[in-house]
Amino acid sequence: MSDYAERVGFGQFRLWRGKAPSLGQIDMELTERCNNDCMHCCINLPEEDASAQARELSIGEIKRILREVSDLGCLQVRLTGGEPLLRQDFEELYLFARRLGLKVLLFTNARLITPHLAELFARIPPLDPIEVSVYGMRAESYEAVTRVPGSFAQFRRGMDLLLERRVPFVVKTALLPPNRAELAEFETWAASLPWTDRTPSISMFFDLRNRRDDAGKNRLIRSLRLSPQEGLAVLARDPGKYRGEMAEFCAKFMQPQGARLFGCGAGMGGCIDPYGRFQPCMGLRAPELSYDLRRGSIADALINFFPSLKDIKATNPEYLKRCAGCLLKGLCEQCPAKSWAETGTLDTPVEYFCQVAHSQARYLGLLDEGLASGWDPRDHAAKTQHCASRAGMKNDISREINA
Numbered sequence: 001m002s003d004y005a006e007r008v009g010f011g012q013f014r015l016w017r018g019k020a021p022s023l024g025q026i027d028m029e030l031t032e033r034c035n036n037d038c039m040h041c042c043i044n045l046p047e048e049d050a051s052a053q054a055r056e057l058s059i060g061e062i063k064r065i066l067r068e069v070s071d072l073g074c075l076q077v078r079l080t081g082g083e084p085l086l087r088q089d090f091e092e093l094y095l096f097a098r099r100l101g102l103k104v105l106l107f108t109n110a111r112l113i114t115p116h117l118a119e120l121f122a123r124i125p126p127l128d129p130i131e132v133s134v135y136g137m138r139a140e141s142y143e144a145v146t147r148v149p150g151s152f153a154q155f156r157r158g159m160d161l162l163l164e165r166r167v168p169f170v171v172k173t174a175l176l177p178p179n180r181a182e183l184a185e186f187e188t189w190a191a192s193l194p195w196t197d198r199t200p201s202i203s204m205f206f207d208l209r210n211r212r213d214d215a216g217k218n219r220l221i222r223s224l225r226l227s228p229q230e231g232l233a234v235l236a237r238d239p240g241k242y243r244g245e246m247a248e249f250c251a252k253f254m255q256p257q258g259a260r261l262f263g264c265g266a267g268m269g270g271c272i273d274p275y276g277r278f279q280p281c282m283g284l285r286a287p288e289l290s291y292d293l294r295r296g297s298i299a300d301a302l303i304n305f306f307p308s309l310k311d312i313k314a315t316n317p318e319y320l321k322r323c324a325g326c327l328l329k330g331l332c333e334q335c336p337a338k339s340w341a342e343t344g345t346l347d348t349p350v351e352y353f354c355q356v357a358h359s360q361a362r363y364l365g366l367l368d369e370g371l372a373s374g375w376d377p378r379d380h381a382a383k384t385q386h387c388a389s390r391a392g393m394k395n396d397i398s399r400e401i402n403a
Helices: 050-055 059-071 090-099 115-123 140-146 152-165 181-193 213-226 228-235 239-253 296-310 315-322 335-344 351-363 377-391 394-401
Strands: 026-031 076-080 101-109 130-136 169-174 275-277
Touching: 026 059, 059 090, 059 296, 076 090, 090 115, 101 296, 130 152, 140 152, 152 213, 169 181, 228 351
Parallel strands: 026 076, 076 101, 101 130, 130 169
Antiparallel strands: none
């Protein structure tokens, strides 16, 4: 045998021992605190929130969790927040994750990237491009969103440090009143970055506070959302590309979900919040659907806790009438996470997302203009039948939308 390797049977390898589940990737929020105070944010707490900081996982607890997910075969961890670079122990945690062989996907606003951190990322790369949120192309627009004077200059400095050291990163944005006029400028600039290989993601149908902790902030977030028609105009600004992409998407996902609430991959991976609660996805903060990792393990959650999600069914008569049989479900962002943030329940239809889906469906020819955009029970059957006739077979929908 070599001094460096030993041949073992397939079943002996640690990733396949026992009945432990496999885990491809995991999301980990290192903190909910942020050095920005963005007007649209669904999660951020003040940077100086001592109560939140005191409840956050210790470095030892985070290392234990990272070691466990690595043992379960996890290949990638997404480090996010809040602003993850606010953690004073971020560098140690980053190096620990990389030594475990994990690819790291870092979400950041780049304000806290220093020459030292940029050198670290250049020397020991995360292996996934860093994702940087951009809130404006100039100080006036950027700081109108972040509501922190001087934040634009710090963001630009962080970006420049990454560029100088050739650390791969991509950018994304949130479309808000202060920066809407800059969208074309942002996309042109983003395309000039060395690692841009696709159109940057744009947030515009904003989530409410997913801990349901600030009614005033929720009123503001609702006021910042684009109307369904405005959102469609952004999505379809390149009509040919949009129709082509949606042809493939609709062919795969246009089908009714029935009464089952979790038709997604929620619970197959999950998100660990800053306080050790393991959630089925990043958006869902319903306490009864989260698992306390300070008292248990990732494996136990995946084997004994999350599988029951697939058995949860809607009981709300309005959901059963409007959503369960809707063939536009693939276009609609309605899900238990968004329902809980909006209403405190898992199965209450969210009218805004319904209208957004209908706006897209009419544009794509899946619904006639004459069919209402709301959900009047009197026309639900007509909509479902009409959408079924349009969506029909997978090959038919591709021909229809590309026509």
